Amino acid sequence: MKGLGTILSLFVLAVLAAARFAASPAIMAAMPPHVGERVVNTLGVLTAVAAAIVLDRLIRAFYWDGYLRRKLGRETPAVIESLLTIALVLLGVSIALYFEAGVSFTGLITASGATAIILGIALQAAINDVFSGLSVNLDGSFEIGDWLTVYSDQFPEPVYGRVQGVTWRITILRLSDGRRLIVPNHVLTANPVMNHSRPRGAKRLFVEVPVAGSFPAERVVAILLAEAFRTVRSKPLSSAREPEVLVDRFDSDAVYFHVRFYANLEDADPQNAKSVMASALLRALQRYKVPSPVTQVELVAPQGAAADAAAESRNALGHVSIFENILRPEQLDALVAACEVRALPPQTVLIRQGDTGTSMFLILEGAARVSVHMANGEVRDVAVLVSGDMVGEMSLMTGAPRTAWVTSLSAMRVLEVTKESIETLLAAEPGLLERFSHVLAVRQSSLSEIASTANQKLSLQNDILTQMRQFFSRIAAGRK
DSSP: OHHHHHHHHHHHHHHHHIIIIISHHHHHHHSOHHHHHHHHHHHHHHHHHHHHHHHHHHHIIIIIIIIIIIIIOOOOOHHHHHHHHHHHHHHHHHHHHHHHHOOOHHHHHHHTHHHHHHHHHHTHHHHHHHHHHHHHHHHTSOOTTOEEEEOOTTSSSOEEEEEEEEOSSEEEEEETTSOEEEEEHHHHHHSOEEETTSSSSOEEEEEEEEEETTSOHHHHHHHHHHHHHHHTTSTTEEOSSOOEEEEEEEOSSEEEEEEEEEEOTTTSOHHHHHHHHHHHHHHHHHHTTOOOOOSSOOOOOOOOHHHHHHHHHHHHHHTSTTTTTTSOHHHHHHHHHHOEEEEEOTTOEEEOTTOBOOEEEEEEESEEEEEEEOTTSOEEEEEEEETTOEESHHHHHHOOBOOSEEEESSOEEEEEEEHHHHHHHHHHOTTHHHHHHHHHHHHHHHHHOOOOSHHHHHHHHHHHHHHHHHHHHHHHHHHO
């Protein structure tokens, strides 16, 4: 349709140009001199206007549509396209009037000055919107497709929406609930506007978490940070930059923590992204029984800290894949009794790549980074472990060298499971060795993605079982 309009414009231009330059002698001969001269001058002006329209259509086809929209994927505000059209037509008319009638365009502007003043007073609000729209588009503060929050006393609360269009007087926002909001352009230039799409990429948000001041702050930081690392793995949150937990302030009843994280605000509005994080943090606080600040004091019977720690460790071990549905309750109790809960500060190295494993670690609180040192010296981060994750089990069970570095990102509490505790279980029930090897084979095959058939899985399990038997037999022989 646009191509047809361009062809029609070219045809009209050709007809007018032919009438002005080729048929002007015939027109002058067929009409009285003053009439013929006016007709020829009029044809000249129309030819210039037609040429301006053709040029405008070519610019629209090759630049606005061909380059910006199709190649760069950017929408051009209608006000900018309309301004260029008007400028080209005015330029064509002024050139034609100068050459055809000797009329200066500046003279026309001067002659219409009084009229412009009257119209300016009458249309002050509309002109304000027009020039506001021009300034917004020319300074590039936002464009079509950007997500904005507009703060104005004309709204009961800040407005969050996506720019759908910019016209002479208004900007059209599509709100997150699907409605369209028509905003006069002067509102955008007279009030603060936050552009969530500039610069491109994830933006930082925060959730405030109040906790009773009696609970250890370092434990709260570890719990919140671990849950934040877990939550940013899913959209609309972003793991491109690491979350962090800061103590913002405190009073006599509570400590207020700010959990900072990043989210892709083109996928969700800020409130939805904050809700995702807040819900996850609330579940973590409830899981670890972190008390909320209260003004009432409730007297309860004291609980045994050792019993609570043992119950926590037993519950965590019972949900680890290598022990789940394998160990009986009394075996879990024996394993917990033989293990030790360790408190680690941030930046503690739990596992060193290349070392021989003497224990594996179950994370109870906090977060840890898994990184691999490449042969060329590059350090590559491959994963973040959080509460409930187990690390180091393959090296512990088979004696294979550690394949990565594991370093705490926050203060952590871990349950260390040693070779001696596993050996005690195997000595009491040798059949556990084969069941452990099956779980390790399944996990290893899912990580390496080499087991595409049942035969390959069975072969991998047999290899791991052989390594485990050899490794634990060496330990037993060495003790004798």
